[in-house]
Amino acid sequence: MRAGVAHVRLARPQAxxxxxxxxxxxxxxxxxxxxxxxQVKAVCVTAExxxxxxxxxxxxxxxxxxxxxxxxxxxxxxxxxxxxKMNRTPKPFVAGVRGAAGGAxxxxxxxxxxxxxxxxxxxxxxxxxxxVAPDGTSSYFLARHIGLRRMLDLTLTNRVTGHELDTIDxxxxxxxxxxxxxxxxxxxxxxAYEGQSA
Amino acid sequence: MRAGVAHVRLARPQAxxxxxxxxxxxxxxxxxxxxxxxQVKAVCVTAExxxxxxxxxxxxxxxxxxxxxxxxxxxxxxxxxxxxKMNRTPKPFVAGVRGAAGGAxxxxxxxxxxxxxxxxxxxxxxxxxxxVAPDGTSSYFLARHIGLRRMLDLTLTNRVTGHELDTIDxxxxxxxxxxxxxxxxxxxxxxAYEGQSA
Amino acid sequence: MRAGVAHVRLARPQAxxxxxxxxxxxxxxxxxxxxxxxQVKAVCVTAExxxxxxxxxxxxxxxxxxxxxxxxxxxxxxxxxxxxKMNRTPKPFVAGVRGAAGGAxxxxxxxxxxxxxxxxxxxxxxxxxxxVAPDGTSSYFLARHIGLRRMLDLTLTNRVTGHELDTIDxxxxxxxxxxxxxxxxxxxxxxAYEGQSA
Numbered sequence: 278m279r280a281g282v283a284h285v286r287l288a289r290p291q292a293x294x295x296x297x298x299x300x301x302x303x304x305x306x307x308x309x310x311x312x313x314x315x316q317v318k319a320v321c322v323t324a325e326x327x328x329x330x331x332x333x334x335x336x337x338x339x340x341x342x343x344x345x346x347x348x349x350x351x352x353x354x355x356x357x358x359x360x361x362k363m364n365r366t367p368k369p370f371v372a373g374v375r376g377a378a379g380g381a382x383x384x385x386x387x388x389x390x391x392x393x394x395x396x397x398x399x400x401x402x403x404x405x406x407x408x409v410a411p412d413g414t415s416s417y418f419l420a421r422h423i424g425l426r427r428m429l430d431l432t433l434t435n436r437v438t439g440h441e442l443d444t445i446d447x448x449x450x451x452x453x454x455x456x457x458x459x460x461x462x463x464x465x466x467x468x469a470y471e472g473q474s475a
Numbered sequence: 476m477r478a479g480v481a482h483v484r485l486a487r488p489q490a491x492x493x494x495x496x497x498x499x500x501x502x503x504x505x506x507x508x509x510x511x512x513x514q515v516k517a518v519c520v521t522a523e524x525x526x527x528x529x530x531x532x533x534x535x536x537x538x539x540x541x542x543x544x545x546x547x548x549x550x551x552x553x554x555x556x557x558x559x560k561m562n563r564t565p566k567p568f569v570a571g572v573r574g575a576a577g578g579a580x581x582x583x584x585x586x587x588x589x590x591x592x593x594x595x596x597x598x599x600x601x602x603x604x605x606x607v608a609p610d611g612t613s614s615y616f617l618a619r620h621i622g623l624r625r626m627l628d629l630t631l632t633n634r635v636t637g638h639e640l641d642t643i644d645x646x647x648x649x650x651x652x653x654x655x656x657x658x659x660x661x662x663x664x665x666x667a668y669e670g671q672s673a
Numbered sequence: 674m675r676a677g678v679a680h681v682r683l684a685r686p687q688a689x690x691x692x693x694x695x696x697x698x699x700x701x702x703x704x705x706x707x708x709x710x711x712q713v714k715a716v717c718v719t720a721e722x723x724x725x726x727x728x729x730x731x732x733x734x735x736x737x738x739x740x741x742x743x744x745x746x747x748x749x750x751x752x753x754x755x756x757x758k759m760n761r762t763p764k765p766f767v768a769g770v771r772g773a774a775g776g777a778x779x780x781x782x783x784x785x786x787x788x789x790x791x792x793x794x795x796x797x798x799x800x801x802x803x804x805v806a807p808d809g810t811s812s813y814f815l816a817r818h819i820g821l822r823r824m825l826d827l828t829l830t831n832r833v834t835g836h837e838l839d840t841i842d843x844x845x846x847x848x849x850x851x852x853x854x855x856x857x858x859x860x861x862x863x864x865a866y867e868g869q870s871a
Contacts, residue, residue, distance in 0.1 A: 421821035425619035623817035
């Protein structure tokens with residue numbers, strides 16, 4: 278934490294920061310700590326490595342074999358709990374996104390209050406391709422950010438979107454970001470500062 | 476039907492595919508059949524002739540004389556039932572739209588999951604000009620697709636919108652359509668294929 | 674009133690049309706009169722002077738000293754009552770906006786059915802900078818007009834937006850306005866006329 282801004286970093290770059298049960302559990306614990314830490318005025322979320330978040334950890338899901346439905350059901354309680362806290366806690370959550378965010382990764386991106394997007398970032402829903410319905414609030418938040426039909430487009434076609442879609446990230450145009458991480462940190466410090474002066 | 480895709484075609488080009496009681500009844504029956512046909516994975520809706528749908532069949536409404544309120548009330552049960560089924564049935568509905576869609580025609584366009592739009596397509600609400608409030612879910616879905624104020628703009632001014640309004644149809648830009656019909660069919664086949672592999 | 678259009682004019686240019694208790698009370702009374710006047714088919718709202726509305730009257734709030742919470746609480750009953758009536762009354766409310774609209778001023782702008790914007794207009798939320806949460810329905814309506822995330826962006830960053838943000842005011846592009854006031858009046862007359870012919 279610096280200057281009232283908690284910095285959360287997805288730190289499994291070797292697995293493209295994919296969400297597995299341990300990661301979902303950690304995320305939930307971090308969000309709980311943030312909720313009850315009065316020193317935290319704003320939260321900045323970034324990721325290590327070239328991929329922001331590859332979505333669910335399909336390798337670990339496959340390895341679970343018949344145990345997958347139980348693993349998924351349990352993991353989603355933590356994952357949804359973490360995202361729920363992000364939205365219930367009255368502190369701004371800002372993401373700095375570099376590289377790809379797919380499936381649960383795009384869902385997480387959709388749940389932040391603000392997103393600062395790097396040149397390399399790209400997004401895809403990827404759920405229908407894996408034969409599953411979207412989790413992680415993307416169907417809710419994307420519809421509210423970019424409209425119902427564009428959410429349906431992304432959900433049904435699994436298109437990869439980046440610069441050509443300036444609708445997810447219109448917010449980002451306002452910031453002349455050197456890197457997404459720097460911009461997100463800068464933005465958070467400003468938000469935290471304004472929160473303190475209130 | 477081909478490859479899991481049901482093809483529905485508005486086929487009264489001599490009346491610009493305007494909605495009359497018989498057409499609304501047919502549409503409702505078709506949607507019911509689609510709902511309960513497990514072979515249907517996705518639905519493609521197109522229209523014959525140069526006009527997609529001119530809205531309510533004002534000529535038939537006029538001919539009904541004093542019987543119009545009863546005719547309209549009865550017809551709307553079928554029409555709204557058809558559109559309700561489109562949205563409750565968990566199968567993607569994709570329209571390929573060429574030419575004009577006005578009034579109830581634009582309402583139908585607003586209710587599809589995805590729309591592939593041809594160069595010739597143009598839209599207008601047209602309700603206020605005829606002295607009636609919008610039916611057919613356009614006030615609901617357009618607000619969710621393009622925002623509340625732009626829906627109000629279209630509803631209050633009856634502006635004809637086409638290419639200059641790239642907000643209704645931003646989805647369409649992704650597809651290099653030869654014709655809207657071909658593109659809608661291609662998209663549906665892809666959706667149906669993905670549904671089967673799930 | 675002319676031709677079924679009621680013309681409401683914010684008329685405290687010496688205070689940049691800032692909202693104080695007297696102004697909120699007047700606004701509520703005007704909206705009540707409009708609601709029950711069957712001659713009024715549409716409403717046109719403009720402002721005197723170079724600023725549309727500077728928001729709450731901070732000078733008067735400061736002067737209230739310890740009495741501020743009570744003053745604010747009472748004033749907001751009138752202000753929210755006025756905005757509630759604007760939205761419950763089934764008559765179109767159209768604003769012609771020149772110059773800045775900030776805080777409660779932007780909230781008012783967000784609550785109109787249509788907005789005709791002059792070249793000089795610019796918008797800012799300004800609430801977080803003053804240490805208060807948004808009032809006046811902006812958090813509700815802006816999210817519905819421009820999407821949830823862009824509303825959050827404006828709310829959290831207090832950015833001043835104008836031409837570079839063509840999302841609040843996409844509606845306006847349709848009208849080749851000589852001045853915002855003229856355009857709003859013209860639009861209202863058209864709306865009133867269509868209402869009468871219905």
